[in-house]
Amino acid sequence: MSQRSDEALISDYRSGDASAFRELVSRYREDLLRFLVRLMGSRAAAEDVFQETFLQVHLSAGGFDTARRFKPWLFTIAANKGRDTLRRNTRRRTLDLSAPVPGPGEAGRTFIDLMEIDVPSPDEALDEQERSQLVQKAIDQMPDALREILLLAYFQRMSYSQVAEVLEIPLGTVKSRLHAAVASFARSWQAVTTESRTDD
Amino acid sequence: MTDGSTGGGDAHRHEEGPGLCAGDGAALDALVAAGFDPEQVAPEHRGRAERLCALLGTLESGDGVGADAGIADLIMARIAGQDQRAPALCPDDEDALDALVCEGFRTGRVASGLRKRSENVGALLSLLDSPVEGESDGAGESLVEATLARVQREIDAEEVGLTIEARRGGLRRIGIPDLVSVAAMLLIGIGVLWPVSARFASERERALCQANFQAAGLGFGQYAQDYRAALPMASASPAGQRWWEVGSVERSNSANLFMLVRSGHAELDALACPGNPHAVRDMVGDQHDWATLQNVSYSYQNMFSRERPRWDSVMPGVIAVDRSPVVLRARRGEVIRTLENSPNHGGLGSGRGQNALMSDGSVRWLPTPVLDSGDNVWLPRDLERLIEGATDPRRAAPLEGNESPQGADDAFVGP
Numbered sequence: 001m002s003q004r005s006d007e008a009l010i011s012d013y014r015s016g017d018a019s020a021f022r023e024l025v026s027r028y029r030e031d032l033l034r035f036l037v038r039l040m041g042s043r044a045a046a047e048d049v050f051q052e053t054f055l056q057v058h059l060s061a062g063g064f065d066t067a068r069r070f071k072p073w074l075f076t077i078a079a080n081k082g083r084d085t086l087r088r089n090t091r092r093r094t095l096d097l098s099a100p101v102p103g104p105g106e107a108g109r110t111f112i113d114l115m116e117i118d119v120p121s122p123d124e125a126l127d128e129q130e131r132s133q134l135v136q137k138a139i140d141q142m143p144d145a146l147r148e149i150l151l152l153a154y155f156q157r158m159s160y161s162q163v164a165e166v167l168e169i170p171l172g173t174v175k176s177r178l179h180a181a182v183a184s185f186a187r188s189w190q191a192v193t194t195e196s197r198t199d200d
Numbered sequence: 201m202t203d204g205s206t207g208g209g210d211a212h213r214h215e216e217g218p219g220l221c222a223g224d225g226a227a228l229d230a231l232v233a234a235g236f237d238p239e240q241v242a243p244e245h246r247g248r249a250e251r252l253c254a255l256l257g258t259l260e261s262g263d264g265v266g267a268d269a270g271i272a273d274l275i276m277a278r279i280a281g282q283d284q285r286a287p288a289l290c291p292d293d294e295d296a297l298d299a300l301v302c303e304g305f306r307t308g309r310v311a312s313g314l315r316k317r318s319e320n321v322g323a324l325l326s327l328l329d330s331p332v333e334g335e336s337d338g339a340g341e342s343l344v345e346a347t348l349a350r351v352q353r354e355i356d357a358e359e360v361g362l363t364i365e366a367r368r369g370g371l372r373r374i375g376i377p378d379l380v381s382v383a384a385m386l387l388i389g390i391g392v393l394w395p396v397s398a399r400f401a402s403e404r405e406r407a408l409c410q411a412n413f414q415a416a417g418l419g420f421g422q423y424a425q426d427y428r429a430a431l432p433m434a435s436a437s438p439a440g441q442r443w444w445e446v447g448s449v450e451r452s453n454s455a456n457l458f459m460l461v462r463s464g465h466a467e468l469d470a471l472a473c474p475g476n477p478h479a480v481r482d483m484v485g486d487q488h489d490w491a492t493l494q495n496v497s498y499s500y501q502n503m504f505s506r507e508r509p510r511w512d513s514v515m516p517g518v519i520a521v522d523r524s525p526v527v528l529r530a531r532r533g534e535v536i537r538t539l540e541n542s543p544n545h546g547g548l549g550s551g552r553g554q555n556a557l558m559s560d561g562s563v564r565w566l567p568t569p570v571l572d573s574g575d576n577v578w579l580p581r582d583l584e585r586l587i588e589g590a591t592d593p594r595r596a597a598p599l600e601g602n603e604s605p606q607g608a609d610d611a612f613v614g615p
Contacts, residue, residue, distance in 0.1 A: 029343055038328060051343075110288070112293070119320060132332060157305045182297055185325075
């Protein structure tokens with residue numbers, strides 16, 4: 001028996017099939033939770049947003065256009081809920097002025113060449129828990145907007161146009177932001193791994 | 201650029217722009233207090249204060265920030281400006297990333313010229329696939345259950361809300377409890393209001409009836425003046441017919457009463473009791489009598505006797521009374537009840553009393569058909585005596601419609 005599509009499940013749920021909703025929650029518990037943990041920075045906050053997301057799915061199921069894909073809709077809801085939570089819990093970043101201050105003549109912008117970044121290959125033996133913590137640390141250091149677009153695009157394997165449609169921003173903006181997001185993540189990853197080696 | 205802090209999580213998140221760390225904040229306060237002279241700042245803050253001065257010095261070169269802005273805003277704007285110097289991918293990596301996105305993050309599909317870099321970008325991004333905290337400990341199932349429970353609570357709350365909303369609105373199904381409540385309220389209302397309402401209706405009917413008798417009394421007085429104190433009479437004898445045969449040509453006693461109307465001394469309406477549902481109020485052609493016994497509202501003193509009462513009698517006698525229940529029952533062949541009140545005020549079998557027009561023009565309310573003299577207005581005197589001596593007065597000697605009063609002072613009305 002073939003598996004029902006996400007869109008069929010949400011349609012069935014609207015028709016009163018409660019098991020369809022359970023199937024949807026189960027189907028996305030790993031992908032969506034991982035996305036949210038990366039976005040929120042903590043498991044507890046991610047679980048709370050996960051529940052809020054499916055609560056919103058329940059509330060908005062009647063208005064969902066089953067001709068469209070369910071997954072981008074779900075992740076957009078999750079991103080919006082996560083953003084709201086982060087905004088409520090916002091803390092202003094502290095900055096140590098001991099950091100180098102560029103002189104008046106410096107251009108300031110730095111370019112990242114990923115060929116120069118120490119990116120572990122998939123085969124490289126690395127403690128899974130340690131890697132996960134370093135990844136989270138690197139993501140946490142990214143600006144919110146860049147972190148969100150990076151996670152949305154990567155976890156859904158979305159194209160630029162799809163991201164533009166979901167976030168309702170121009171295609172060019174999506175492109176430049178994703179470039180910046182990957183660069184930011186690369187630099188953060190470099191920083192946290194360097195720091196980790198130093199600590200060792 | 202680095203923000204220099206090492207903690208993870210929300211401590212790094214910012215939506216409103218960065219703030220100063222505690223050390224720099226204290227140094228800035230000290231610097232402001234010292235008139236922006238770092239030499240005057242306490243040694244523990246001096247190093248940071250000197251750096252703050254260096255930073256503020258860069259603002260003097262002019263970078264679009266207004267010179268009159270507050271110092272804190274100037275610093276924040278300058279620090280926020282550092283975000284503009286966020287790192288960017290080199291052009292080759294941008295191309296590789298674009299190609300990777302276009303191919304759905306599948307490096308194998310990327311053109312060979314960009315594949316090496318796209319693999320590198322893919323490797324970096326695959327870090328995001330690292331399992332997150334608690335992902336492999338089976339907590340996912342409990343999250344599913346917790347999520348479903350939360351949604352169910354929302355559904356329950358919606359249903360409660362709908363119920364409350366429905367109860368506030370008018371469009372809802374009426375249940376048995378509602379009907380019982382309404383019925384109880386109606387019963388209470390009826391229980392309280394019905395006796396009051398019924399009592400007012402009864403009192404109103406009794407008053408209207410009394411007014412009728414008063415109007416009729418005026419007519420009787422006029423008639424008496426016109427006919428030497430005589431009372432209206434259509435025929436001196438029933439001519440072999442029963443005096444309760446209403447509608448027969450001037451042979452019933454009701455026809456004698458009707459003469460008051462025919463002679464123009466009273467309106468038919470004045471002889472229609474509001475307590476009689478069959479009363480008629482309008483004349484039909486050359487009418488000599490009511491059409492049926494039920495149409496007659498008032499029982500007139502039986503005029504078929506040798507000695508008839510007069511309007512100017514010394515001892516006021518009864519002229520007319522609310523219709524007789526005894527005649528009604530006797531006419532139907534039912535057992536008569538000699539002490540039964542007129543059905544005009546309470547119905548047959550449950551009358552509360554009757555009005556009576558006396559020969560002096562007065563109207564009395566008789567709670568029983570028996571006058572102070574002991575005379576029962578429903579029966580002739582001889583029949584009353586017969587009944588008094590009977591073993592069962594209720595069944596003794598019913599009226600037959602041919603009885604007559606035993607004298608001018610014998611009150612006996614009919615029909």
